[in-house]
Amino acid sequence: MTTPLQPWAPRLPQAYNEAIDGIAVGPYVGSCGSAVCRGERVVVEDIQSDPLWKEFKEVAGRHGLGACWSQPIRASDGRILGTTAIYFPTTRAPVAGELKALESTAHFAGIAIERPQAQAALRESEKNARQASVSKSEFLANMSHEIRTPMAAILGHADVLLTHLKDADNRGCVDTIKRNGNHLLELINDILDLSRIEAGKLDVELESCKLAEILADIWSLMHIRVEGRAVDLQVVCDGKLPTFISTDPKRLRQVLINLIGNAIKFTEEGQVKLLTSCVRREEQYAIRFEVQDTGIGISQEHMTKLFKPFSQADSSVTRKFGGTGLGLSISKRLVSMLGGQLTVASQLGVGSTFCVELPVGELKDVAFSECEIEKVSNEAEAEVARRKESLNCRILLVDDRRDVRFLAQHILEGAGAVTVTATDGREGIAAIRTAEEEGVPFDIVVMDMQMPIMDGYAATSELRAKGFNRPIIAMTANAMAGDAERCLNVGCDDYQSKPVDAAELISKVRRLTETISLETLQANRDQRKAAMRNANSAETNGNHKRVLVVDPSVDAARATAALLELEGYRTTLCHSGQAAMHLITEASPSCMVMDVALPDMNGQEIARELRRNGFRGLLIALSNKTEKDQDLLEAGFDHQLMKPAPKGKLVELISAHADKSGLAEDESSTAQ
Template sequence: MGEFFTKLFDTSDYPPRWDCGNWSDGEGWLHILSDIGTWSAYTAIPIVLLYFAAKRKDFPFTKLFGLFAAFILLCGTVHLVEAIIFWYPIYRVSGLLKLATAVVSWIAVIILIRYAPRMLHLPSMMATNKQLLSEIEQRKQVERDLRWLQARYEAFLSGTSSIIWTTDAQGNFIVPQTSWQRFTGQPWTEHKDSGWLNAVLPEDRSEITGLWNSSTKDRSSRQIQGHIWHAESQSYRPVITEAVPVIDQSGQVREWVGTVSDIHEQRRAEESLSAAEARASQRLKELELIYETAPVGMSLIDQQHRCLRINERHAQMNGISRHQQLGRQVEELMPGIADQIQPLYETVFETGKPVENYEIYAQTPGDEERHCWLMNFHPLVDETEAVWAVSCIIQDITDRKQLEETLRKSEQAALQANLAKSEFLANMSHEIRTPMAAIAGYADMLLERLQEPDDRQCVIVMKRNGEYLLELINDILDLSRIEAGKLEVELEPVSLPVLIGEIQSLMHVRAQEKELDLTVKFVGKVPETIQTDSIRLRQVLINLLGNAIKFTDEGEVRLGVRLISDSEPPEIEFAVQDTGIGIPEEQQKKLFKPFSQGDTSVTRAYGGSGLGLAISKRLVGMLDGSIWVTSEVGEGSVFHVRLPLDSLEDVPLIEPDLTTLSAEETAAESDVLPVLNCRVLVVDDRREIRHICQHFLEKAGATVQLAQDGQAGVDTILAARESDAAYDVILMDMQMPRLGGLEATAVLRAQGVETPIIALTADAMKGDREQCLQAGCNDYLSKPIDHAQLVEIVWKYSRRDQREAE
């Protein structure tokens, strides 16, 4: 036995239960959680039992609660140990606990057998208690009824606005009068016996005393008018007192019961009613005056379409005097328009609903010219809700209609002018971009061939100025599209770190050209993705960073990005800060207006059209955001852009770490172009565009053929298909003689040609890309053509075509 207790907690003799048998995780945890749940419940039950025993000292069997608590607690501990054995095989402790549970269980059985006879007597004691409780409850109910009657009587006295009083046979107060004291403010010491007369108006006391004495003598009911003191208003109020005698069995007056009613409000109401009647009479006169002098025609028509009433203005419209129109039918008075308005009267009579803003063009006997009349018909109903008459209001709106027609024509002229402007801009875009494409293309070709630094510098200057001219064209087109409402934003999930990284890499080269530091910093955690239009947001940030670099000669340019989570809704803020020339306060208000800069000296020193910030402000507004600037002359400027965000509940917050590319890395990356191994057909009516495309594509390894218009392109493509020499990619200009690019693409798709078609166009207005894609083009490349983009897009679609063929 000694060895048993020394090894009580020794687990080396038995393996854990997890190692016994083929337990699955589900089976094992089913046992473990069940044992733990049983143990927790078995622990809670003894606590409740012991709590009850501690609170109910009068219960005769409280010791049983302690015994039951020990028994249940031991049972729960056994289950807890069973759960522990899965990891620690303390089987000796388990056995010892089971033994203790068995001993306590049998003790409980023995004690229960001993106490059972005594417990059987409990129901009779409970019945006695129940009977006693029933009698107590009955007595309490009687007391509650008495208190309720008393409370109702007191509430009746205190709640009524009138005074309820009782006196003895001689008219003396013998008990305190609650309602009298409340009304007059007289305490019991003052109004007892006949002291209540002191609250009566002195001028009324003799009359009231005489009437009261006569009532007590002949024992008759009496109604008396007078004035008594009102404590709340501190004045004597007019009242009516009613007194009724209470006769006993011997026919004698036992007491008097009566009421005193305050008629002050009643008299005020009567006075107010008289005043209201006077005001109503005055307003009626005013309405009559308005009716007679109104600048619109007004009349009243009955169910037989007879004129019951008409004002002077309506009579003038009809050309007949007022007294001659009364009682006559509308058909007699206005024969020219009766057939149009009589159905309207019938509609109002039948439906009981008004007919409003009905326009009629007609002549009346009062004027030979045609007029436009605006008419409104409203029903007048009687107490049975039946329509007995229709009120007609008529207004001559001929001048207004003529003005509206003039405005409509002006609006159409303005719309046509705006359409002409858009068409002009689209045409100018095409006309300028087409030669720009040739200039840019041949500049790139010259740069490949020239070796002399001065010659290369001349070509580089030409190319830069061409790019600058293209930027101006794009700005003008963007501003025109925004003002015409033809520029839309497309919201989609955008990776914020990727977007900022692309902008940083692009602007880093510009900053290095001016030997400026460009830093990008995320302040705290920001959303990994945001819902926005990435193209428009990139355009805004590149514009702001480009301005910051342009107007900064030394120092640095910073782009800060931070999340403002405490606003509603949350916002993302972009702050572009520079150490440039700064902006005077009086010039800051003009910054976001088209064609505006700080001043003319800025334009001369730095150049620019002044459209960038105007476009940025409008784009930010279309994204439901805000943009503003803070600046100090000579210290630099900070441009802030805030955009609202959707809920951040499902969006992870991160701290991005961007790596700035060096100029060499960026240049190297842009110089690496894919090698082409495909057949390409270039269809364009401009020889120089065909030549430029052929040059760059053949240099990249492609085999290139040319077609000078859409019809020639269609014929060439169909012929190549018939000879099993189909092209891998087609470059198709959109504006060509004989057959345009859109029409040529539609013809090819109708003939079953599935070759990828890339649209080449100088158009840049809204809908150009969508129009090309709807016609059957696979992609879109705008002029002037960037040779790297040209090679990339041809490689992309030639590879896709080859993969599909495989």
């Protein structure tokens, strides 16, 4: 394949450039063609007499060119990108320093040419990475919802059956269903946790917590697993322990439960012990958890791959004991995220000791005490029993799945609550309005977040925009990082994951209806909104890349959002005009892409209201009309696109606005 000459030399005669344009590069094609072919500098002092110009000396002479020096332009990897050349009207030999200057010019030209190419490649790489990240996140979220939702129904109905069955054989069958269902759920959670850690979407949240309560929880959960087996489980404290420590109690429980679960699984008979102590490390303290067992042990050969995901010490272990081989990998990463270390010592046929050591700081003003696990465990069980006392409230339960509604209703009504159900967000809003008109308002709403017609996020946003101040508990089968934060940011007061834990749900309903006042709940929401506004304002001022997508169709909104997120934009979704008006203030977007055919407000009305209130961001109308609607533009929209919006055009409009906004801000900052 030959490379054609493509001259770009504005100061040379245009006719000369046109004459040589497209000529194939070769060893006797003037100074530039020869320089490319040879890969070295070519200096021609007299074009008319030099053999390299034999075929082209007439055209050169016709345009007054007497000499030409050409230097290859190279990329950082040595590839030739082109040449830079100096032409003279007469014959000319180089003098001292001129060839060095030509070489330097070629060097800097290479940098100038290569930089935009590298930037373009980087942008493409970032786009591909974002696309992969979005695809992975969407897959994990969908998998989480699609698997955990039916599992919630299976486990919940097993609980309901157990309350009705008396026959021991029947109860044994249901217990088997429940036990294996819980095991399957653990495997699912392992896979999701590893994916979230690898994607950087699993966070730890440090808080002050009671160490004794964590140990008591572990005892109450794990001693059931050794019932009927020749295994003695002990939870022992070695000396006095601090009353409070700063850690993520959820993740610490997860790690210790996994380690103890493994120890029980690999110990057919003998002992499993959790030994907890407080050790001093110079000026700091650390809590040391040792999980000791007298099980099968691990050989030195297999210790090296113990913490690798999807692997176990011996493939025969999987066949005999089961499991994904993810637990230890997840535990090690979680311990690292908590600032600690997870180590192991083991001898084949004798047993293993897994040690977790977590730094807990100086522990100034923290009391130390003897830890009586059984006493704390009994107190905790008594507290759980107390929480199961009757509820005295009216609850609206909103979920599109009949089996989930049945289970949650069974739990709540079993605790004494009066429940009314709805199948989607729109129906739920109507039920709230009807109840208020009839003088029997709901005390609390339990709302599923993923529903057709109107999901829980949109319904909650609309309710808060209309002034509804009663507590709302979000209920979702998603297990992705950020789910709880997203629910709280739209106006929910708490978060309940599926499968639903009966005691946990009852406890949350009780806390929100009996312990915390409506004024305190509203103050908490206002505080979250202020924090979110500040965060969004800082982010928007920095990159102008937050877009509010408003569409009555959940699927259409998600499709538009996915396209924008691939280009690096951050999106917020809603499905009604009321919710959009609310989120314009809360989410502080620099752009809104809106279907003008909304169920509660028309697009012109929204645009006028936003412009009256001082919104200066970009407004893009999506409609089914092929022709321009002047009324939309007069109402305040900047652009109108026909649905489905062409991706390229939509991104082009938003990018142009973002660039313009960024430039305006830079100029404003400079002026100040």
